[in-house]
Amino acid sequence: MRGFLSSTSRLLALCCVPLAAATAQRIDSATVGANAQRTIAIDERLASDAGIRIGDRVVLAPEPGSSAGDTVRVSAIIRRRADPSEVARSEYRVRLHLDHLQRLIGYGDRVDRFAVLTAGGTATDSVLSRINSAAFGFKAYPSREIAVETSKTFLVVSRFHRAIGVITIVASATFLLCIMLLKVDERRRDVAAMRLMGISRSTVVRSVMLESSFVALAGSLFGVALGFAVSAFVNVHYQSVYRTPLRFAIITPSTVAYSVLLSLVLGIGAGALAARRLARTPPLALFGR
Amino acid sequence: MRFQLAGRTLRRHVSRTLLATLGVAVSAAMLLDMVMLATGMRQSFASLLGSNGFTIRVSPRGTLPFDSEATIGQGAEATAAIQRVAGVTAVAPVLGATIHVLGRGEPVTAFALGIDPAVQGDYQLLEGAEPTAPNTIVVSDAFLRAAKAHVGDTLDIAVGFDPQLRTYQGRQRLVISGRARFTYLSAEDRAVALRLATVQAMVGGQRADRVSLFMVRTAPNVDPEVARAAIERALPRVTALSTAGAIAEAERRLSYFRQLAFILGAVSLIVGFLLVSTIITVSVNERVGEIAVMRAIGVSRWHIVQQITIEGVALSLTGAVAGLLLGIVTARYLNSILRGFPGLPDAIDFFLFQPSAAFRALGLLVASGIIAGIYPSWRAASLPISATLREEAVG
Numbered sequence: 001m002r003g004f005l006s007s008t009s010r011l012l013a014l015c016c017v018p019l020a021a022a023t024a025q026r027i028d029s030a031t032v033g034a035n036a037q038r039t040i041a042i043d044e045r046l047a048s049d050a051g052i053r054i055g056d057r058v059v060l061a062p063e064p065g066s067s068a069g070d071t072v073r074v075s076a077i078i079r080r081r082a083d084p085s086e087v088a089r090s091e092y093r094v095r096l097h098l099d100h101l102q103r104l105i106g107y108g109d110r111v112d113r114f115a116v117l118t119a120g121g122t123a124t125d126s127v128l129s130r131i132n133s134a135a136f137g138f139k140a141y142p143s144r145e146i147a148v149e150t151s152k153t154f155l156v157v158s159r160f161h162r163a164i165g166v167i168t169i170v171a172s173a174t175f176l177l178c179i180m181l182l183k184v185d186e187r188r189r190d191v192a193a194m195r196l197m198g199i200s201r202s203t204v205v206r207s208v209m210l211e212s213s214f215v216a217l218a219g220s221l222f223g224v225a226l227g228f229a230v231s232a233f234v235n236v237h238y239q240s241v242y243r244t245p246l247r248f249a250i251i252t253p254s255t256v257a258y259s260v261l262l263s264l265v266l267g268i269g270a271g272a273l274a275a276r277r278l279a280r281t282p283p284l285a286l287f288g289r
Numbered sequence: 290m291r292f293q294l295a296g297r298t299l300r301r302h303v304s305r306t307l308l309a310t311l312g313v314a315v316s317a318a319m320l321l322d323m324v325m326l327a328t329g330m331r332q333s334f335a336s337l338l339g340s341n342g343f344t345i346r347v348s349p350r351g352t353l354p355f356d357s358e359a360t361i362g363q364g365a366e367a368t369a370a371i372q373r374v375a376g377v378t379a380v381a382p383v384l385g386a387t388i389h390v391l392g393r394g395e396p397v398t399a400f401a402l403g404i405d406p407a408v409q410g411d412y413q414l415l416e417g418a419e420p421t422a423p424n425t426i427v428v429s430d431a432f433l434r435a436a437k438a439h440v441g442d443t444l445d446i447a448v449g450f451d452p453q454l455r456t457y458q459g460r461q462r463l464v465i466s467g468r469a470r471f472t473y474l475s476a477e478d479r480a481v482a483l484r485l486a487t488v489q490a491m492v493g494g495q496r497a498d499r500v501s502l503f504m505v506r507t508a509p510n511v512d513p514e515v516a517r518a519a520i521e522r523a524l525p526r527v528t529a530l531s532t533a534g535a536i537a538e539a540e541r542r543l544s545y546f547r548q549l550a551f552i553l554g555a556v557s558l559i560v561g562f563l564l565v566s567t568i569i570t571v572s573v574n575e576r577v578g579e580i581a582v583m584r585a586i587g588v589s590r591w592h593i594v595q596q597i598t599i600e601g602v603a604l605s606l607t608g609a610v611a612g613l614l615l616g617i618v619t620a621r622y623l624n625s626i627l628r629g630f631p632g633l634p635d636a637i638d639f640f641l642f643q644p645s646a647a648f649r650a651l652g653l654l655v656a657s658g659i660i661a662g663i664y665p666s667w668r669a670a671s672l673p674i675s676a677t678l679r680e681e682a683v684g
Contacts, residue, residue: 063349063362063526091356156629163623164553167319174312175560181305182571241544 038100039075045243046092047077060096062105070104072096082246116140173266176219180212180270184278187211191278192286201279208275209268216267220260227251227259295599298572309568310608316561317612317654322620322640323554324650327547329641334539337636338532340472341410343381344513346530347371347503347520353530353538354502355385364489364500367524371503374519376511381408381504384488388481390436391445391457397436399428399479401448402471403488410472410504412482416440417467420483425466432479433468440465448491459491473634505529546639554650561605561654566661569601573665578681580669585678590670597666598659605658609651617642 040060042052052058052074061069078095102108116131118124124142131140187208194204231249238248278286300306347367349359361367364382371380384403389396402411406419412427417440420427426446428438438444443464447457463483471480489497507516513531520529530538540547573580580593620640627639 063359091352152629152631156627156631159626159629160623163619163626164549167315167322167619168553171312171315171319171557171560174308174315175564178305178308178312178564179567181308182567185305186571186574238545 038070038072038097040072041076041078041095042074043093044077044079046094047074049092053077060094060104070100080244082244169262173262176216176263176266177270180215180267181274183215184208184212184271184274188278188281188286191275192283195279195283195286204279205272205275208278209271212271212275213264213268216264216271217260219267220263223259223263224251224256227256292599294596295603298576298596298600302572305568306604309564309604310611312564313561313605313608313654313658314611314615316557316564317609317651318616318619319557320554320561320650320654321612321616321647322623323550323557324646325616325620325640325642326623327550327554328643328646330543330546330637330639331536331540332641332643333636333638335532335536337472337634338535340636341504342506343379343410343504344507344532345505345517345520346535347505347524347527348501348530350526350528352528353535360384360499360501361503361527362499364485364498367500367527368503370523371505371520374516374523376507376516376519377505378508379408379506381405381410381506382485382500383409383411383502383504384485384492384499385501386448386488386492388491389447389450389457390438391447391460397432397479399432399435399481400474401426401488402480402482403485404482405485408506409482412469412471412480415468415470417465420466422464422466423484423487424461424463426463426481426483427467427469428465428482429469429471429474429476429478429480431477432481433465435479438465440468446491448488459493461487461491463487470635472636475632476635478632503527558654558657561608562657562661565601565604565658566665568604569597569662570665572600573597573669577669577672577677581672581674581677581681584670584672584674593670594663594666597669598662601658601662601666602655605655605661609654612654613647613651616647 037057040058046052054074054077056074057071058074059069059071076095080093096104098111102110116127118127128140128142131138191204191208194207195201228251231251234249235247239245346354347361348354348356349361352359364384368380368382371377382403382405386401386403388399388401390399404411406421414427417427418425426444428436433439436444441464443462446461446463448459450457469482470476471478471482474480485500489499505516505520507513513533517529517531517534521527583593584590620642624638624640627633628637
């Protein structure tokens with residue numbers, strides 16, 4: 001099989017050598033003999049879209065239509081990790097050995113960056129300061145600083161989701177409050193009958209509150225089940241759209257606890273409000289007399 | 290009469306009516322916001338791309354403009370080839386590079402655009418003159434702040450650094466001839482624009498006579514898609530993208546927001562409908578005796594249906610009007626959050642108020658209020674009068 005891979009991938013490839021880099025997971029590979037031609041690894045999307053398999057030969061060129069290209073063999077197919085920063089990016093990725101890429105694109109003995117593994121703790125700070133003081137023209141950054149810089153997009157998305165969440169909570173709280181008030185209001189005749197039978201106001205209020213608690217609890221449990229179903233659908237849908245193993249919707253125990261608690265508080269609160277109002281109204285007035 | 294009766298019924302349970310109106314208002318606000326989100330991005334991006342009259346972008350094959358560091362070789366030859374395509378009226382080549390301003394303490398790094406000042410679409414000059422001379426540049430406000438420079442200053446600028454030789458490459462002294470707003474960059478981006486030939490000479494070596502992107506203007510009577518296909522045929526090493534194609538690509542990348550808008554908009558509509566229908570149904574159930582009496586004294590069935598439907602419409606309409614105001618306020622807030630995306634061009638808005646789309650959405654909500662009122666009102670008006678009266682009287 002012949003084809004070309006544009007130089008679009010060159011920076012990406014530079015960043016991801018060797019294959020054991022933490023950005024991808026090897027899902028299939030073949031052993032290559034010592035005297036075999038140069039080998040590359042390609043990502044699952046490219047393999048699937050171009051119908052490339054392990055052992056296929058492809059031509060790598062620094063530019064489309066370039067006559068200067070290398071025929072290489074595909075030795076591995078790799079899967080991207082669940083990295084949110086790659087979700088909206090649809091380009092293909094190719095990984096090749098550093099010297100091979102440098103030669104192919106005429107980049108000389110240059111690299112874009114180094115990833116340095118340290119012993120951790122104070123060793124990291126010491127390595128950082130030694131590199132920064134010794135290497136004129138280089139600047140070393142701790143990974144956490146880079147993570148903060150590159151996660152700005154997700155902080156924005158996260159803030160947006162939180163704001164949408166607040167609006168949704170206000171809308172659902174109003175809806176819930178309204179429904180609970182109506183639900184209790186519907187019991188006006190029952191409450192009137194209970195009061196005429198001599199049942200005390202507090203007992204009436206407690207019984208109505210108990211009922212509204214059950215309704216709120218049943219509604220919350222149904223809501224949680226619906227939430228799990230919807231999040232499963234969202235994950236399946238977006239994982240297929242963006243071809244990523246990333247989970248888009250995650251329901252945590254704290255999310256469940258928060259939503260159940262909120263609906264219980266609103267439900268019981270609305271029940272208490274309506275029940276107190278009913279209990280204070282004269283029974284005959286509740287009958288409409 | 291009908292309006293008076295409907296108004297009195299709603300006033301009879303003030304707290305319930307207020308709560309329902311609030312619920313509809315929040316639903317309407319959410320619906321409006323989601324409509325603004327779904328249509329705003331597309332409109333805003335289309336305005337941005339169409340603002341300078343260029344209808345086609347040409348980038349290295351398989352890439353999107355400035356999506357990678359890839360460039361198109363033999364730029365002059367490619368420019369001539371594109372100019373020869375029928376319907377093309379102007380070609381603006383652009384080369385992107387990173388520059389360093391030296392001699393002002395820590396070097397200031399900025400994004401440089403090599404352009405042809407006579408036919409560029411990357412910036413609007415705010416002050417000063419175009420960089421027509423080889424040693425002149427126009428810069429963004431953010432650049433001026435970072436470099437602590439002013440229009441008229443001369444800067445020592447380099448395009449690269451060789452750590453082995455510890456020397457800067459492509460060093461030149463350039464005069465700031467003007468201040469500009471860069472169309473496709475954010476206000477925080479440090480950007481400069483200078484003549485393409487100057488940038489090519491500064492980068493030298495492999496990037497001389499290379500171009501990152503061509504922006505192409507076509508004649509008004511020419512279909513950009515036809516010109517786009519002709520460019521790709523003339524230059525097989527490029528990808529040509531029309532404005533419509535670029536919008537489609539942006540929409541594909543931002544499909545998450547569109548789908549989110551669709552889902553939340555639909556949920557808002559359903560919540561609004563359920564709220565109004567529940568309120569009306571309960572209200573009608575409470576008043577079956579009253580309705581039966583009205584029917585018994587000769588009030589027509591159609592009159593009853595109208596009165597109850599007016600209640601639903603009043604709730605929806607009041608909620609929709611309140612929701613319109615609430616929606617605009619929340620949309621501004623949500624837009625300010627999303628405008629925080631790093632590198633987002635100033636001209637892009639995620640939430641854009643378009644009266645036709647907004648009023649269609651709110652109209653849909655009011656229509657759902659009408660539908661929500663029709664069933665309970667029809668049911669109430671169809672109750673057997675004598676049986677209902679007996680039941681209500683006996684309890």
